[in-house]
Amino acid sequence: MSAVPARARTGAVALSLRPATHLFHRNWLVYKRIWYRSLFFGFLQPFMFLAAMGLGVGALLARSNPTAFGPVGYIGFLGPGLLGATVMQTASFESTYPIMNKIMWGRNYEAILSSPLSTRNIVLGELGWIAFRIASIATIFLTVLVIFGIARSPLAVLAIPVAGLTGLGFASWLIAFASTQLNDIGFSWVYRFVINPLFLFSGTFFPLTQMPQAVQVFAWLTPLFHGVELLRGLILGSLDLGTAPWHLAYLLAFFGIGLLLADRSLARRLAS
Amino acid sequence: MASPVAVATQGGLGRAWDVVWRARRLVERNVLVYRHQWIVILSGVAEPIFYLIGIGMGLGGLVRTVGLPDGRSISYTAYVAPALLATAAMNGAVFETIFNVFFKLNFRKTYDGILATPMGISEIAIGEMLWALMRASLYAVSMLVLMTALGLILSPWALLTLPVTLFVAATFSATGLAGTAFLRTVQDFDIPMGLIVMPMFLFSGTFFPISAYPIPIQVFMQATPLFHSISLIRGLTTGLMGLEQVWDFAYLVGFFSLAMVIAMRRMERKLIK
Amino acid sequence: MSGAPGDALVRARKLTKRFGSFTAVDGIDFDVRPAEAFGFLGPNGAGKTSTMRMIACASPVTDGDLAVIGMNPASQAREIKARLGVVPQVDNLDTELTVRENLEMYARYFDIPGSVARSRADELLEFVQLAERAKDQVEPLSGGMKRRLTIARALINEPQLVILDEPTTGLDPQARHLLWDRLYRLKQRGATLIITTHYMDEAEQLCDRLVVMDKARIVAEGSPLELIERYATREVLELRFGDVKRASLDGQLQGLAERVEELPDRTLVYTDDGEAALDEVHRRNIPVQSALVRRASLEDVFLSLTGRSLVE
Ligand SMILES: Nc1ncnc2c1ncn2[C@@H]1O[C@H](COP(=O)(O)OP(=O)(O)OP(=O)(O)O)[C@@H](O)[C@H]1O
Ligand SMILES: [Mg+2]
Numbered sequence: 001m002s003a004v005p006a007r008a009r010t011g012a013v014a015l016s017l018r019p020a021t022h023l024f025h026r027n028w029l030v031y032k033r034i035w036y037r038s039l040f041f042g043f044l045q046p047f048m049f050l051a052a053m054g055l056g057v058g059a060l061l062a063r064s065n066p067t068a069f070g071p072v073g074y075i076g077f078l079g080p081g082l083l084g085a086t087v088m089q090t091a092s093f094e095s096t097y098p099i100m101n102k103i104m105w106g107r108n109y110e111a112i113l114s115s116p117l118s119t120r121n122i123v124l125g126e127l128g129w130i131a132f133r134i135a136s137i138a139t140i141f142l143t144v145l146v147i148f149g150i151a152r153s154p155l156a157v158l159a160i161p162v163a164g165l166t167g168l169g170f171a172s173w174l175i176a177f178a179s180t181q182l183n184d185i186g187f188s189w190v191y192r193f194v195i196n197p198l199f200l201f202s203g204t205f206f207p208l209t210q211m212p213q214a215v216q217v218f219a220w221l222t223p224l225f226h227g228v229e230l231l232r233g234l235i236l237g238s239l240d241l242g243t244a245p246w247h248l249a250y251l252l253a254f255f256g257i258g259l260l261l262a263d264r265s266l267a268r269r270l271a272s
Numbered sequence: 273m274a275s276p277v278a279v280a281t282q283g284g285l286g287r288a289w290d291v292v293w294r295a296r297r298l299v300e301r302n303v304l305v306y307r308h309q310w311i312v313i314l315s316g317v318a319e320p321i322f323y324l325i326g327i328g329m330g331l332g333g334l335v336r337t338v339g340l341p342d343g344r345s346i347s348y349t350a351y352v353a354p355a356l357l358a359t360a361a362m363n364g365a366v367f368e369t370i371f372n373v374f375f376k377l378n379f380r381k382t383y384d385g386i387l388a389t390p391m392g393i394s395e396i397a398i399g400e401m402l403w404a405l406m407r408a409s410l411y412a413v414s415m416l417v418l419m420t421a422l423g424l425i426l427s428p429w430a431l432l433t434l435p436v437t438l439f440v441a442a443t444f445s446a447t448g449l450a451g452t453a454f455l456r457t458v459q460d461f462d463i464p465m466g467l468i469v470m471p472m473f474l475f476s477g478t479f480f481p482i483s484a485y486p487i488p489i490q491v492f493m494q495a496t497p498l499f500h501s502i503s504l505i506r507g508l509t510t511g512l513m514g515l516e517q518v519w520d521f522a523y524l525v526g527f528f529s530l531a532m533v534i535a536m537r538r539m540e541r542k543l544i545k
Numbered sequence: 546m547s548g549a550p551g552d553a554l555v556r557a558r559k560l561t562k563r564f565g566s567f568t569a570v571d572g573i574d575f576d577v578r579p580a581e582a583f584g585f586l587g588p589n590g591a592g593k594t595s596t597m598r599m600i601a602c603a604s605p606v607t608d609g610d611l612a613v614i615g616m617n618p619a620s621q622a623r624e625i626k627a628r629l630g631v632v633p634q635v636d637n638l639d640t641e642l643t644v645r646e647n648l649e650m651y652a653r654y655f656d657i658p659g660s661v662a663r664s665r666a667d668e669l670l671e672f673v674q675l676a677e678r679a680k681d682q683v684e685p686l687s688g689g690m691k692r693r694l695t696i697a698r699a700l701i702n703e704p705q706l707v708i709l710d711e712p713t714t715g716l717d718p719q720a721r722h723l724l725w726d727r728l729y730r731l732k733q734r735g736a737t738l739i740i741t742t743h744y745m746d747e748a749e750q751l752c753d754r755l756v757v758m759d760k761a762r763i764v765a766e767g768s769p770l771e772l773i774e775r776y777a778t779r780e781v782l783e784l785r786f787g788d789v790k791r792a793s794l795d796g797q798l799q800g801l802a803e804r805v806e807e808l809p810d811r812t813l814v815y816t817d818d819g820e821a822a823l824d825e826v827h828r829r830n831i832p833v834q835s836a837l838v839r840r841a842s843l844e845d846v847f848l849s850l851t852g853r854s855l856v857e
Contacts, residue, residue, distance in 0.1 A: 045470065048474050048475075049474065057480050060338065064334070068334050185309055188315070196322060200322055210329060211330065300650070301653075305642060382640075388631040389702075
C-alpha cells in the first residue's frame with residue numbers, strides 16, 4: 001500500500017467514493033420503509049432515559065448530594081453522556097449483525113461484488129450510511145436535550161459531527177471484526193465485555209472519579225470516554241480548550257486505524 | 273406412549289404434567305445446541321454484575337442512602353440490587369423467548385420439523401419456557417450469591433428470593449412467548465424492546481422510588497409486571513414485607529396465567545396453517 | 546373406490562382444505578392401502594402438498610373426513626405422528642445442530658432410547674452417504690445432501706407410513722436410484738408410502754397406484770399402466786417444427802391420429818401406430834424438423850389430463 005504514489009492514492013479514494021454512494025442508496029431503500037419508526041424510537045429512548053434516570057435519580061441526588069454536579073444537576077451530566085453511549089450502541093449494532101448478514105446469510109456483498117463495485121466501495125458506503133444514521137440520531141437526541149434544557153451552548157451543534165466521529169470509530173473497528181467472524185457468537189462477547197461495560201464505565205452515568213484508580217485509567221484508554229468528554233463540553237458549553245484537541249486527536253486516530261483495518265479485513269474475507 | 277384410555281381418564285393436571293414431561297425434549301435440544309457455546313450463556317452472568325458494580329459504586333457513592341416506607345434508610349446499592357435481580361430474570365427470560373424463539377419460528381423453521389414428531393405446540397411452548405427459565409435462574413442465582421457476599425441481603429425473608437425470582441422469570445418467559453408470535457420482521461423487535469421492556473426497566477422503581485412522580489404516572493407504572501416483581505423481591509431482601517407484597521404476588525400469578533393462555537394461542541396460530 | 550373401508554391405511558372422504566376463501570383441496574376421496582406406494586401427481590398448485598400436510602397432521606382438515614392409520618388427525622395427532630415419517634417439500638432441518646445430532650435429536654422426540662437412536666443414525670447416515678459429514682453443521686451442506694439428510698431423518702422412527710413430498714427433487718441420478726431402492730425395500734417390509742413427484746419415471750417406478758390432481762380435485766386414479774391405457778395411446782409421435790409458424794400447420798395434421806397435443810416446444814401425436822402416422826406426415830409434405838416415435842408414458846397421461854391446449 002505505502003508504495004503507491006500519493007496522487008494515485010487520492011485518485012483511488014475519489015474513485016471509491018462515488019460507487020460507494022450506491023451502497024448508501026441500497027441501505028436507504030431498505031431503511032426508508034421504517035425511517036419514521038426508527039426516528040420515533042430514536043426520540044423515545046433518550047427521552048425516557050432522561051425522564052427516569054435524570055429526573056428520578058436526579059431527585060435522589062438533589063436530596064443527598066446537592067452539589068455533586070454543579071448548576072447543571074445530574075440530568076445535565078447524564079444527557080451528553082447518554083448521547084455518547086447511544087451513538088456507540090447504534091454504531092455497534094449497525095456494524096455487526098447487518099454486516100455479517102450481508103457477508104454470509106444474505107450474501108448481498110457477493111452479489112454487489114459481481115457488479116463494478118469493490119470491497120473498498122462497500123466499506124466506505126457502509127460507513128457513510130452509519131454516519132448518516134448516527135447524525136440523524138444525534139440530531140434528535142440534541143432536540144431532546146434542548147427540551148430538557150440541557151443543551152445551552154450554540155456550540156452544541158458541533159456535537160453532531162463529534163457524535164458521528166465517535167460512532168464511526170466503533171463502526172470501523174467492528175466492521176473489521178465482523179469480517180473475520182464465521183458466526184454471530186463473537187458479537188455476544190463484544191457486547192457483553194466491551195460495549196456494555198463501556199456503556200457503564202466511560203463516565204456516562206456517573207463521574208469516573210467515583211471509581212478506583214485502575215478503572216479510571218482503563219476508561220481513559222477507551223474511545224467512548226473521549227467522545228463523551230467532548231460532547232459534554234460542547235453541549236454544556238464547558239469545553240476545555242486545553243484537553244479538547246487531545247480528545248479529538250484520539251478519536252481521529254481511532255477511526256483512522258479502524259478504517260484501514262476494516263478495508264483490509266473485508267477485502268480478505270470477500271476474496272476467500 | 274400413553275394409551276388413549278389412560279389419557280382420557282387422567283385429569284387435566286395429569287395431562288399438563290405429561291406435556292411438561294415431554295417438553296423436556298426441547299430443553300435437551302437447546303442444551304445440545306449450546307453444548308459447544310455454554311460459555312456464551314455463562315458469560316451472561318457478567319451483565320447484572322457489571323450493573324450492580326457500576327450503579328452501586330458509581331451512583332451509590334453519590335446517592336448514599338434511600339429511605340424506605342417503614343422509616344429505615346438503606347444504602348443505595350442495597351436498594352438497587354433486588355431491582356437488578358428482577359431485571360436480570362426478566363432480561364434472561366425475554367431475550368430467550370423473544371429473540372431466539374423468533375428466529376427459530378420465522379427463519380430457521382426449527383419447529384416445523386419438530387411438529388412432524390409426536391411433539392406438539394404445547395410441548396414446544398413449554399419447552400422453550402423451561403429453557404428460558406433455566407437460563408434466567410443461572411443469572412438470578414449468581415446475582416444472589418454476589419448480593420450475599422456484598423452484604424446486600426438485609427432480611428431472612430430473602431430465603432424466598434430464589435423461588436420468587438424463578439417465578440418472575442417464568443412470568444416473563446410466558447410474556448415473551450406471547451409477544452414473539454406477533455412479530456413479523458427483525459425491525460419489529462423495536463416494539464417490545466423499545467415500548468415495553470425499556471420503559472419498564474426505567475420506570476418500575478428500579479433506580480428510584482416511584483413516589484418521585486405525580487400520582488397519575490405512578491398508577492401507570494404500577495400496572496407493569498416488572499414493578500410488582502421488583503416490589504416483591506425488594507420486600508424479601510430488605511425485609512419490607514406487607515400486604516403490598518401479597519398483592520404483588522397475586523398480580524404476578526394473574527399476569528402469568530394470562531400470558532400463558534395468550535402464548536399458547538398465538539403459537540398455535542403461527543404454526544398451524 | 547375399492548376395498549372395504551377397514552383396510553385403508555389412509556382414508557379420505559370429501560377431504561377439503563381452504564385457506565381463507567381459497568380452496569386448495571376440494572372434496573377429494575381416496576384410499577391408501579397398507580403396504581402400497583401411493584402417488585400424487587399434478588401441476589404446481591394442484592393441492593398435493595396441502596393434502597400431504599393434512600395427512601401428516603401438520604395442517605388441520607377444513608372439511609370432510611380423514612382417517613390416518615385408523616385414527617383422527619384432529620384428536621390423535623400425537624399417536625399418528627409417532628408412526629409417521631415425513632419428508633416435507635422444503636427441508637426443515639435443525640440448522641443449529643450437526644448432521645448426526647439432527648438424527649439423534651429427532652429420535653429423542655420419538656422417545657427412542659439413546660443406544661437404538663445411535664445405531665439407527667449410523668445406519669441411516671451410511672444409507673444416505675453422509676457418514677463422513679456426520680460431524681458437520683447442516684448449513685454448508687449442498688442442497689442434495691440436505692435433502693438426503695431430511696429423508697434419513699424421516700426414517701429414524703421406522704415409520705409405518707412414510708409421506709414423501711417430492712423426495713428426490715435436487716438429488717443426483719445416483720442418489721435417486723438409491724432412494725428408489727430403499728423405498729422399495731421399505732415397502733417390502735410392510736411400510737406404506739405416499740409420494741408426490743414431478744418425475745413421471747419416478748412415479749412409474751415406485752407407485753402401485755396413483756391419483757392425478759388438478760385444480761384442487763382428483764381427475765384420474767389407477768395404476769400407472771391402467772392410466773396409460775386409459776388416457777394415452779400405445780405409441781406417441783413427437784414432432785418438432787423449428788421456426789415454422791405452427792398456426793400455418795392448422796388443419797394439416799387433421800385426421801392423422803386420435804388426438805394431437807401442442808406443447809410449447811413440440812407437438813405430440815397420440816396413435817397406436819407411430820410409424821404409420823409418421824409416414825402419413827411425410828406423405829402430406831408437412832415440413833418437420835425432427836420426429837421421434839416412442840411408447841406412451843405417464844408423462845403423456847399427465848399432459849393429456851392437465852395440459853392446456855388440446856387440439857381436436
Ligand atoms: N398456507 C397457505 N396459505 C394460503 N394459500 C396456500 C397455503 N399453502 C398453500 N396454499 C395455496 O394452495 C394451493 C395448493 O398448494 P399446494 O402447495 O398444495 O400445491 P402443490 O400441488 O403441492 O404444488 P407444487 O407442485 O408446486 O408443490 C396453491 O394455490 C397455494 O398457493
Ligand atoms: Mg407441493
